[in-house]
Amino acid sequence: MIGTNMQRERFKAGTKIFREGEPGTYAYLIEQGKVEISAATKGTKIEITTLGPGEMFGEMALIDNHSRSATATAVEDTEVIPLEKTTLEHKISKSDPVLHLLLRVVLERFRWALRRVLDRERLLSTGAMSNEDQDTLYREAKEQAFKQMRLEQDLQEALQKHQFQVHYQPIVEAETGRVAGYEALTRWIHPEHGYVPPNDFIEAAESSGLIVPLGLWILERACEDLRRFQKAMDEKGAGEPPLFVSVNISPRQLQQLTSDGTFVRIVNETGVDPANLKLEITEQLLIQSPEVAAIALARLKETGVQLAIDDFGTGYSSLSYLHRFPFDVLKIDRAFINTMVKEQKSMKIVKAIMGLAHGLGLSVVAEGIEDHKTLEIVKEWRCEYLQGYLFAKPKPAPEIIGALIKSSAA
Ligand code: C2E
Ligand code: CA
Ligand code: CA
Numbered sequence: 001m002i003g004t005n006m007q008r009e010r011f012k013a014g015t016k017i018f019r020e021g022e023p024g025t026y027a028y029l030i031e032q033g034k035v036e037i038s039a040a041t042k043g044t045k046i047e048i049t050t051l052g053p054g055e056m057f058g059e060m061a062l063i064d065n066h067s068r069s070a071t072a073t074a075v076e077d078t079e080v081i082p083l084e085k086t087t088l089e090h091k092i093s094k095s096d097p098v099l100h101l102l103l104r105v106v107l108e109r110f111r112w113a114l115r116r117v118l119d120r121e122r123l124l125s126t127g128a129m130s131n132e133d134q135d136t137l138y139r140e141a142k143e144q145a146f147k148q149m150r151l152e153q154d155l156q157e158a159l160q161k162h163q164f165q166v167h168y169q170p171i172v173e174a175e176t177g178r179v180a181g182y183e184a185l186t187r188w189i190h191p192e193h194g195y196v197p198p199n200d201f202i203e204a205a206e207s208s209g210l211i212v213p214l215g216l217w218i219l220e221r222a223c224e225d226l227r228r229f230q231k232a233m234d235e236k237g238a239g240e241p242p243l244f245v246s247v248n249i250s251p252r253q254l255q256q257l258t259s260d261g262t263f264v265r266i267v268n269e270t271g272v273d274p275a276n277l278k279l280e281i282t283e284q285l286l287i288q289s290p291e292v293a294a295i296a297l298a299r300l301k302e303t304g305v306q307l308a309i310d311d312f313g314t315g316y317s318s319l320s321y322l323h324r325f326p327f328d329v330l331k332i333d334r335a336f337i338n339t340m341v342k343e344q345k346s347m348k349i350v351k352a353i354m355g356l357a358h359g360l361g362l363s364v365v366a367e368g369i370e371d372h373k374t375l376e377i378v379k380e381w382r383c384e385y386l387q388g389y390l391f392a393k394p395k396p397a398p399e400i401i402g403a404l405i406k407s408s409a410a
Helices: 085-094 097-124 131-160 202-208 211-235 251-259 262-270 284-288 290-302 319-324 334-339 344-359 372-380 397-406
Strands: 009-011 016-018 026-032 035-041 044-051 071-074 078-084 164-173 179-190 194-196 244-249 277-281 306-312 329-332 363-367 385-387
Touching (some): 035 097, 044 097, 078 085, 164 211, 164 244, 164 397, 202 211, 211 251, 211 262, 211 277, 244 251, 244 306, 290 306, 329 334, 329 344, 344 372, 372 385
Parallel strands (some): 179 244, 244 277, 363 385
Antiparallel strands (some): 016 071, 026 078, 179 194
């Protein structure tokens, strides 16, 4: 049993018992009345559940030092028994450390899942929800939390069991039509479920921190493969200009690569020329921590590597990033390229982004080209590089090498 000071507290209907974001020192057991648990997501209030006598709330804050993830409001005149954090802390500090860790991990995943469900819910409905909806919301959050934990466990195993592969998609130079380089794209070959696309696991790898060892493996693999591709070209006397490889770097990785010299070590160990490496970065980190990003990107730039801003035009892309950070390349998101021919708006956006990038001295990659019409338009606008299924889908390294040996444009 959790210890209590047994001093009941009373809250009038409409009073906030605690607010989202506040530090939490108590959990509460409801004796009488009703308490609504809600959270705000981007300014919209979402009711999570309503609890009554005999039920507990605010318990998450007792286990870790995280701030409140929801707001508790007395719906009726309510009487609660507060349960003090310090009492529980004492018990936890004496408990088995593995159990302690497990509690924290479960909580962290639950908070993450709850946030996701809430964000999605905000898009679907902004009004109040029925009790049934609220129960579903809670159950879904729990299910998501478990799904996330299972996925993280599987990913850990996948890394140990070498279930990842890096595939390469050609990037074509518009002017000459030759393959100038490749984008490295990771695949998970699951022993039971088969092929798992990166969109289904990169985010989990990022949130669990597994992206750090996985990303290192990908970067090393890509550097080694680049040397093999280059060797194939050198051997047939077509080694100039050298090929490049573009590698996707997630926010957590960017900090890790630069904070302890890991990037320089990989470059030295694999023997690639950093000028032939491009790191593709999305804006996420630039928005979250611009100062951290500025330092990391400046350090990377010093090594001679090229930097690309990826998926430009989606999410929170801000024009100020373009001159604030040392990018060399801008990749226009394929959502715009794909729809250009059908939608005037996409066409205008692509044209404007291209003009802007060129004005700032960046070269542009149009990604997701699937038809000749789109190809002709972006070429007319002097887009430097082209990527898409019209040229080739991503393929494993041995196939790329095979194609390089056969012709000068794989
Ligand atoms: P991305 O960086 O935007 O990569 C381009 C995606 O577009 C790839 O999907 C590629 O296969 C796909 N694509 C290319 N051309 C076409 C086209 O003409 N039509 C269509 N419909 N799609 C095209 P993929 O390989 O499924 O990767 C999805 C995302 O997963 C990537 O988007 C990237 O954000 C992430 N990702 C993949 N590999 C890695 C990695 O090694 N590290 C990190 N951090 N993220 C990765
Ligand atoms: Ca990319
Ligand atoms: Ca992209």
